Amino acid sequence: MLEKVIEIVSFVRILLFGFLLIFILFPYNSNAKELTCPPEILKEFKKYPNYRQLIAIAKKESGFNPKAQNGSCYGLMQVHISVWHKKLVEKNVIKNKQELYTIKGNIKVGAYILKHYNYNYTRYKGKKITCKKKR
Numbered sequence: 565m566l567e568k569v570i571e572i573v574s575f576v577r578i579l580l581f582g583f584l585l586i587f588i589l590f591p592y593n594s595n596a597k598e599l600t601c602p603p604e605i606l607k608e609f610k611k612y613p614n615y616r617q618l619i620a621i622a623k624k625e626s627g628f629n630p631k632a633q634n635g636s637c638y639g640l641m642q643v644h645i646s647v648w649h650k651k652l653v654e655k656n657v658i659k660n661k662q663e664l665y666t667i668k669g670n671i672k673v674g675a676y677i678l679k680h681y682n683y684n685y686t687r688y689k690g691k692k693i694t695c696k697k698k699r
Contacts, residue, residue, distance in 0.1 A: 577681060601628055605640065608668050612675045621674065630667045638664060641674030648677065 663669030
């Protein structure tokens, strides 16, 4: 059962990544002003090697609005606080929940989450995942 769930999750991640690429390659509005990342935010993004990918995600998720909120998702990267908070504190990515509400902290968390998903995808990539019956 767990293997089947992992297979489905991997498929959904690949599908979502494909949609993300489509939105990056064919933006809704190609107005240069709208696609420009504010300099103070760009400075924080450039601290990460995959900053272009992070910028694309932030543009799509929040339109570069650091105060964007949708339910329990918050900030530039629209981090789902109730899902990620405990793990982020355990892994020492952040010290407390308040860091999620800063530009620097939200980008840091977004980079960690992206790394987490990239690692999990590459870990299963190319491997045949099968379901085994319990005996």
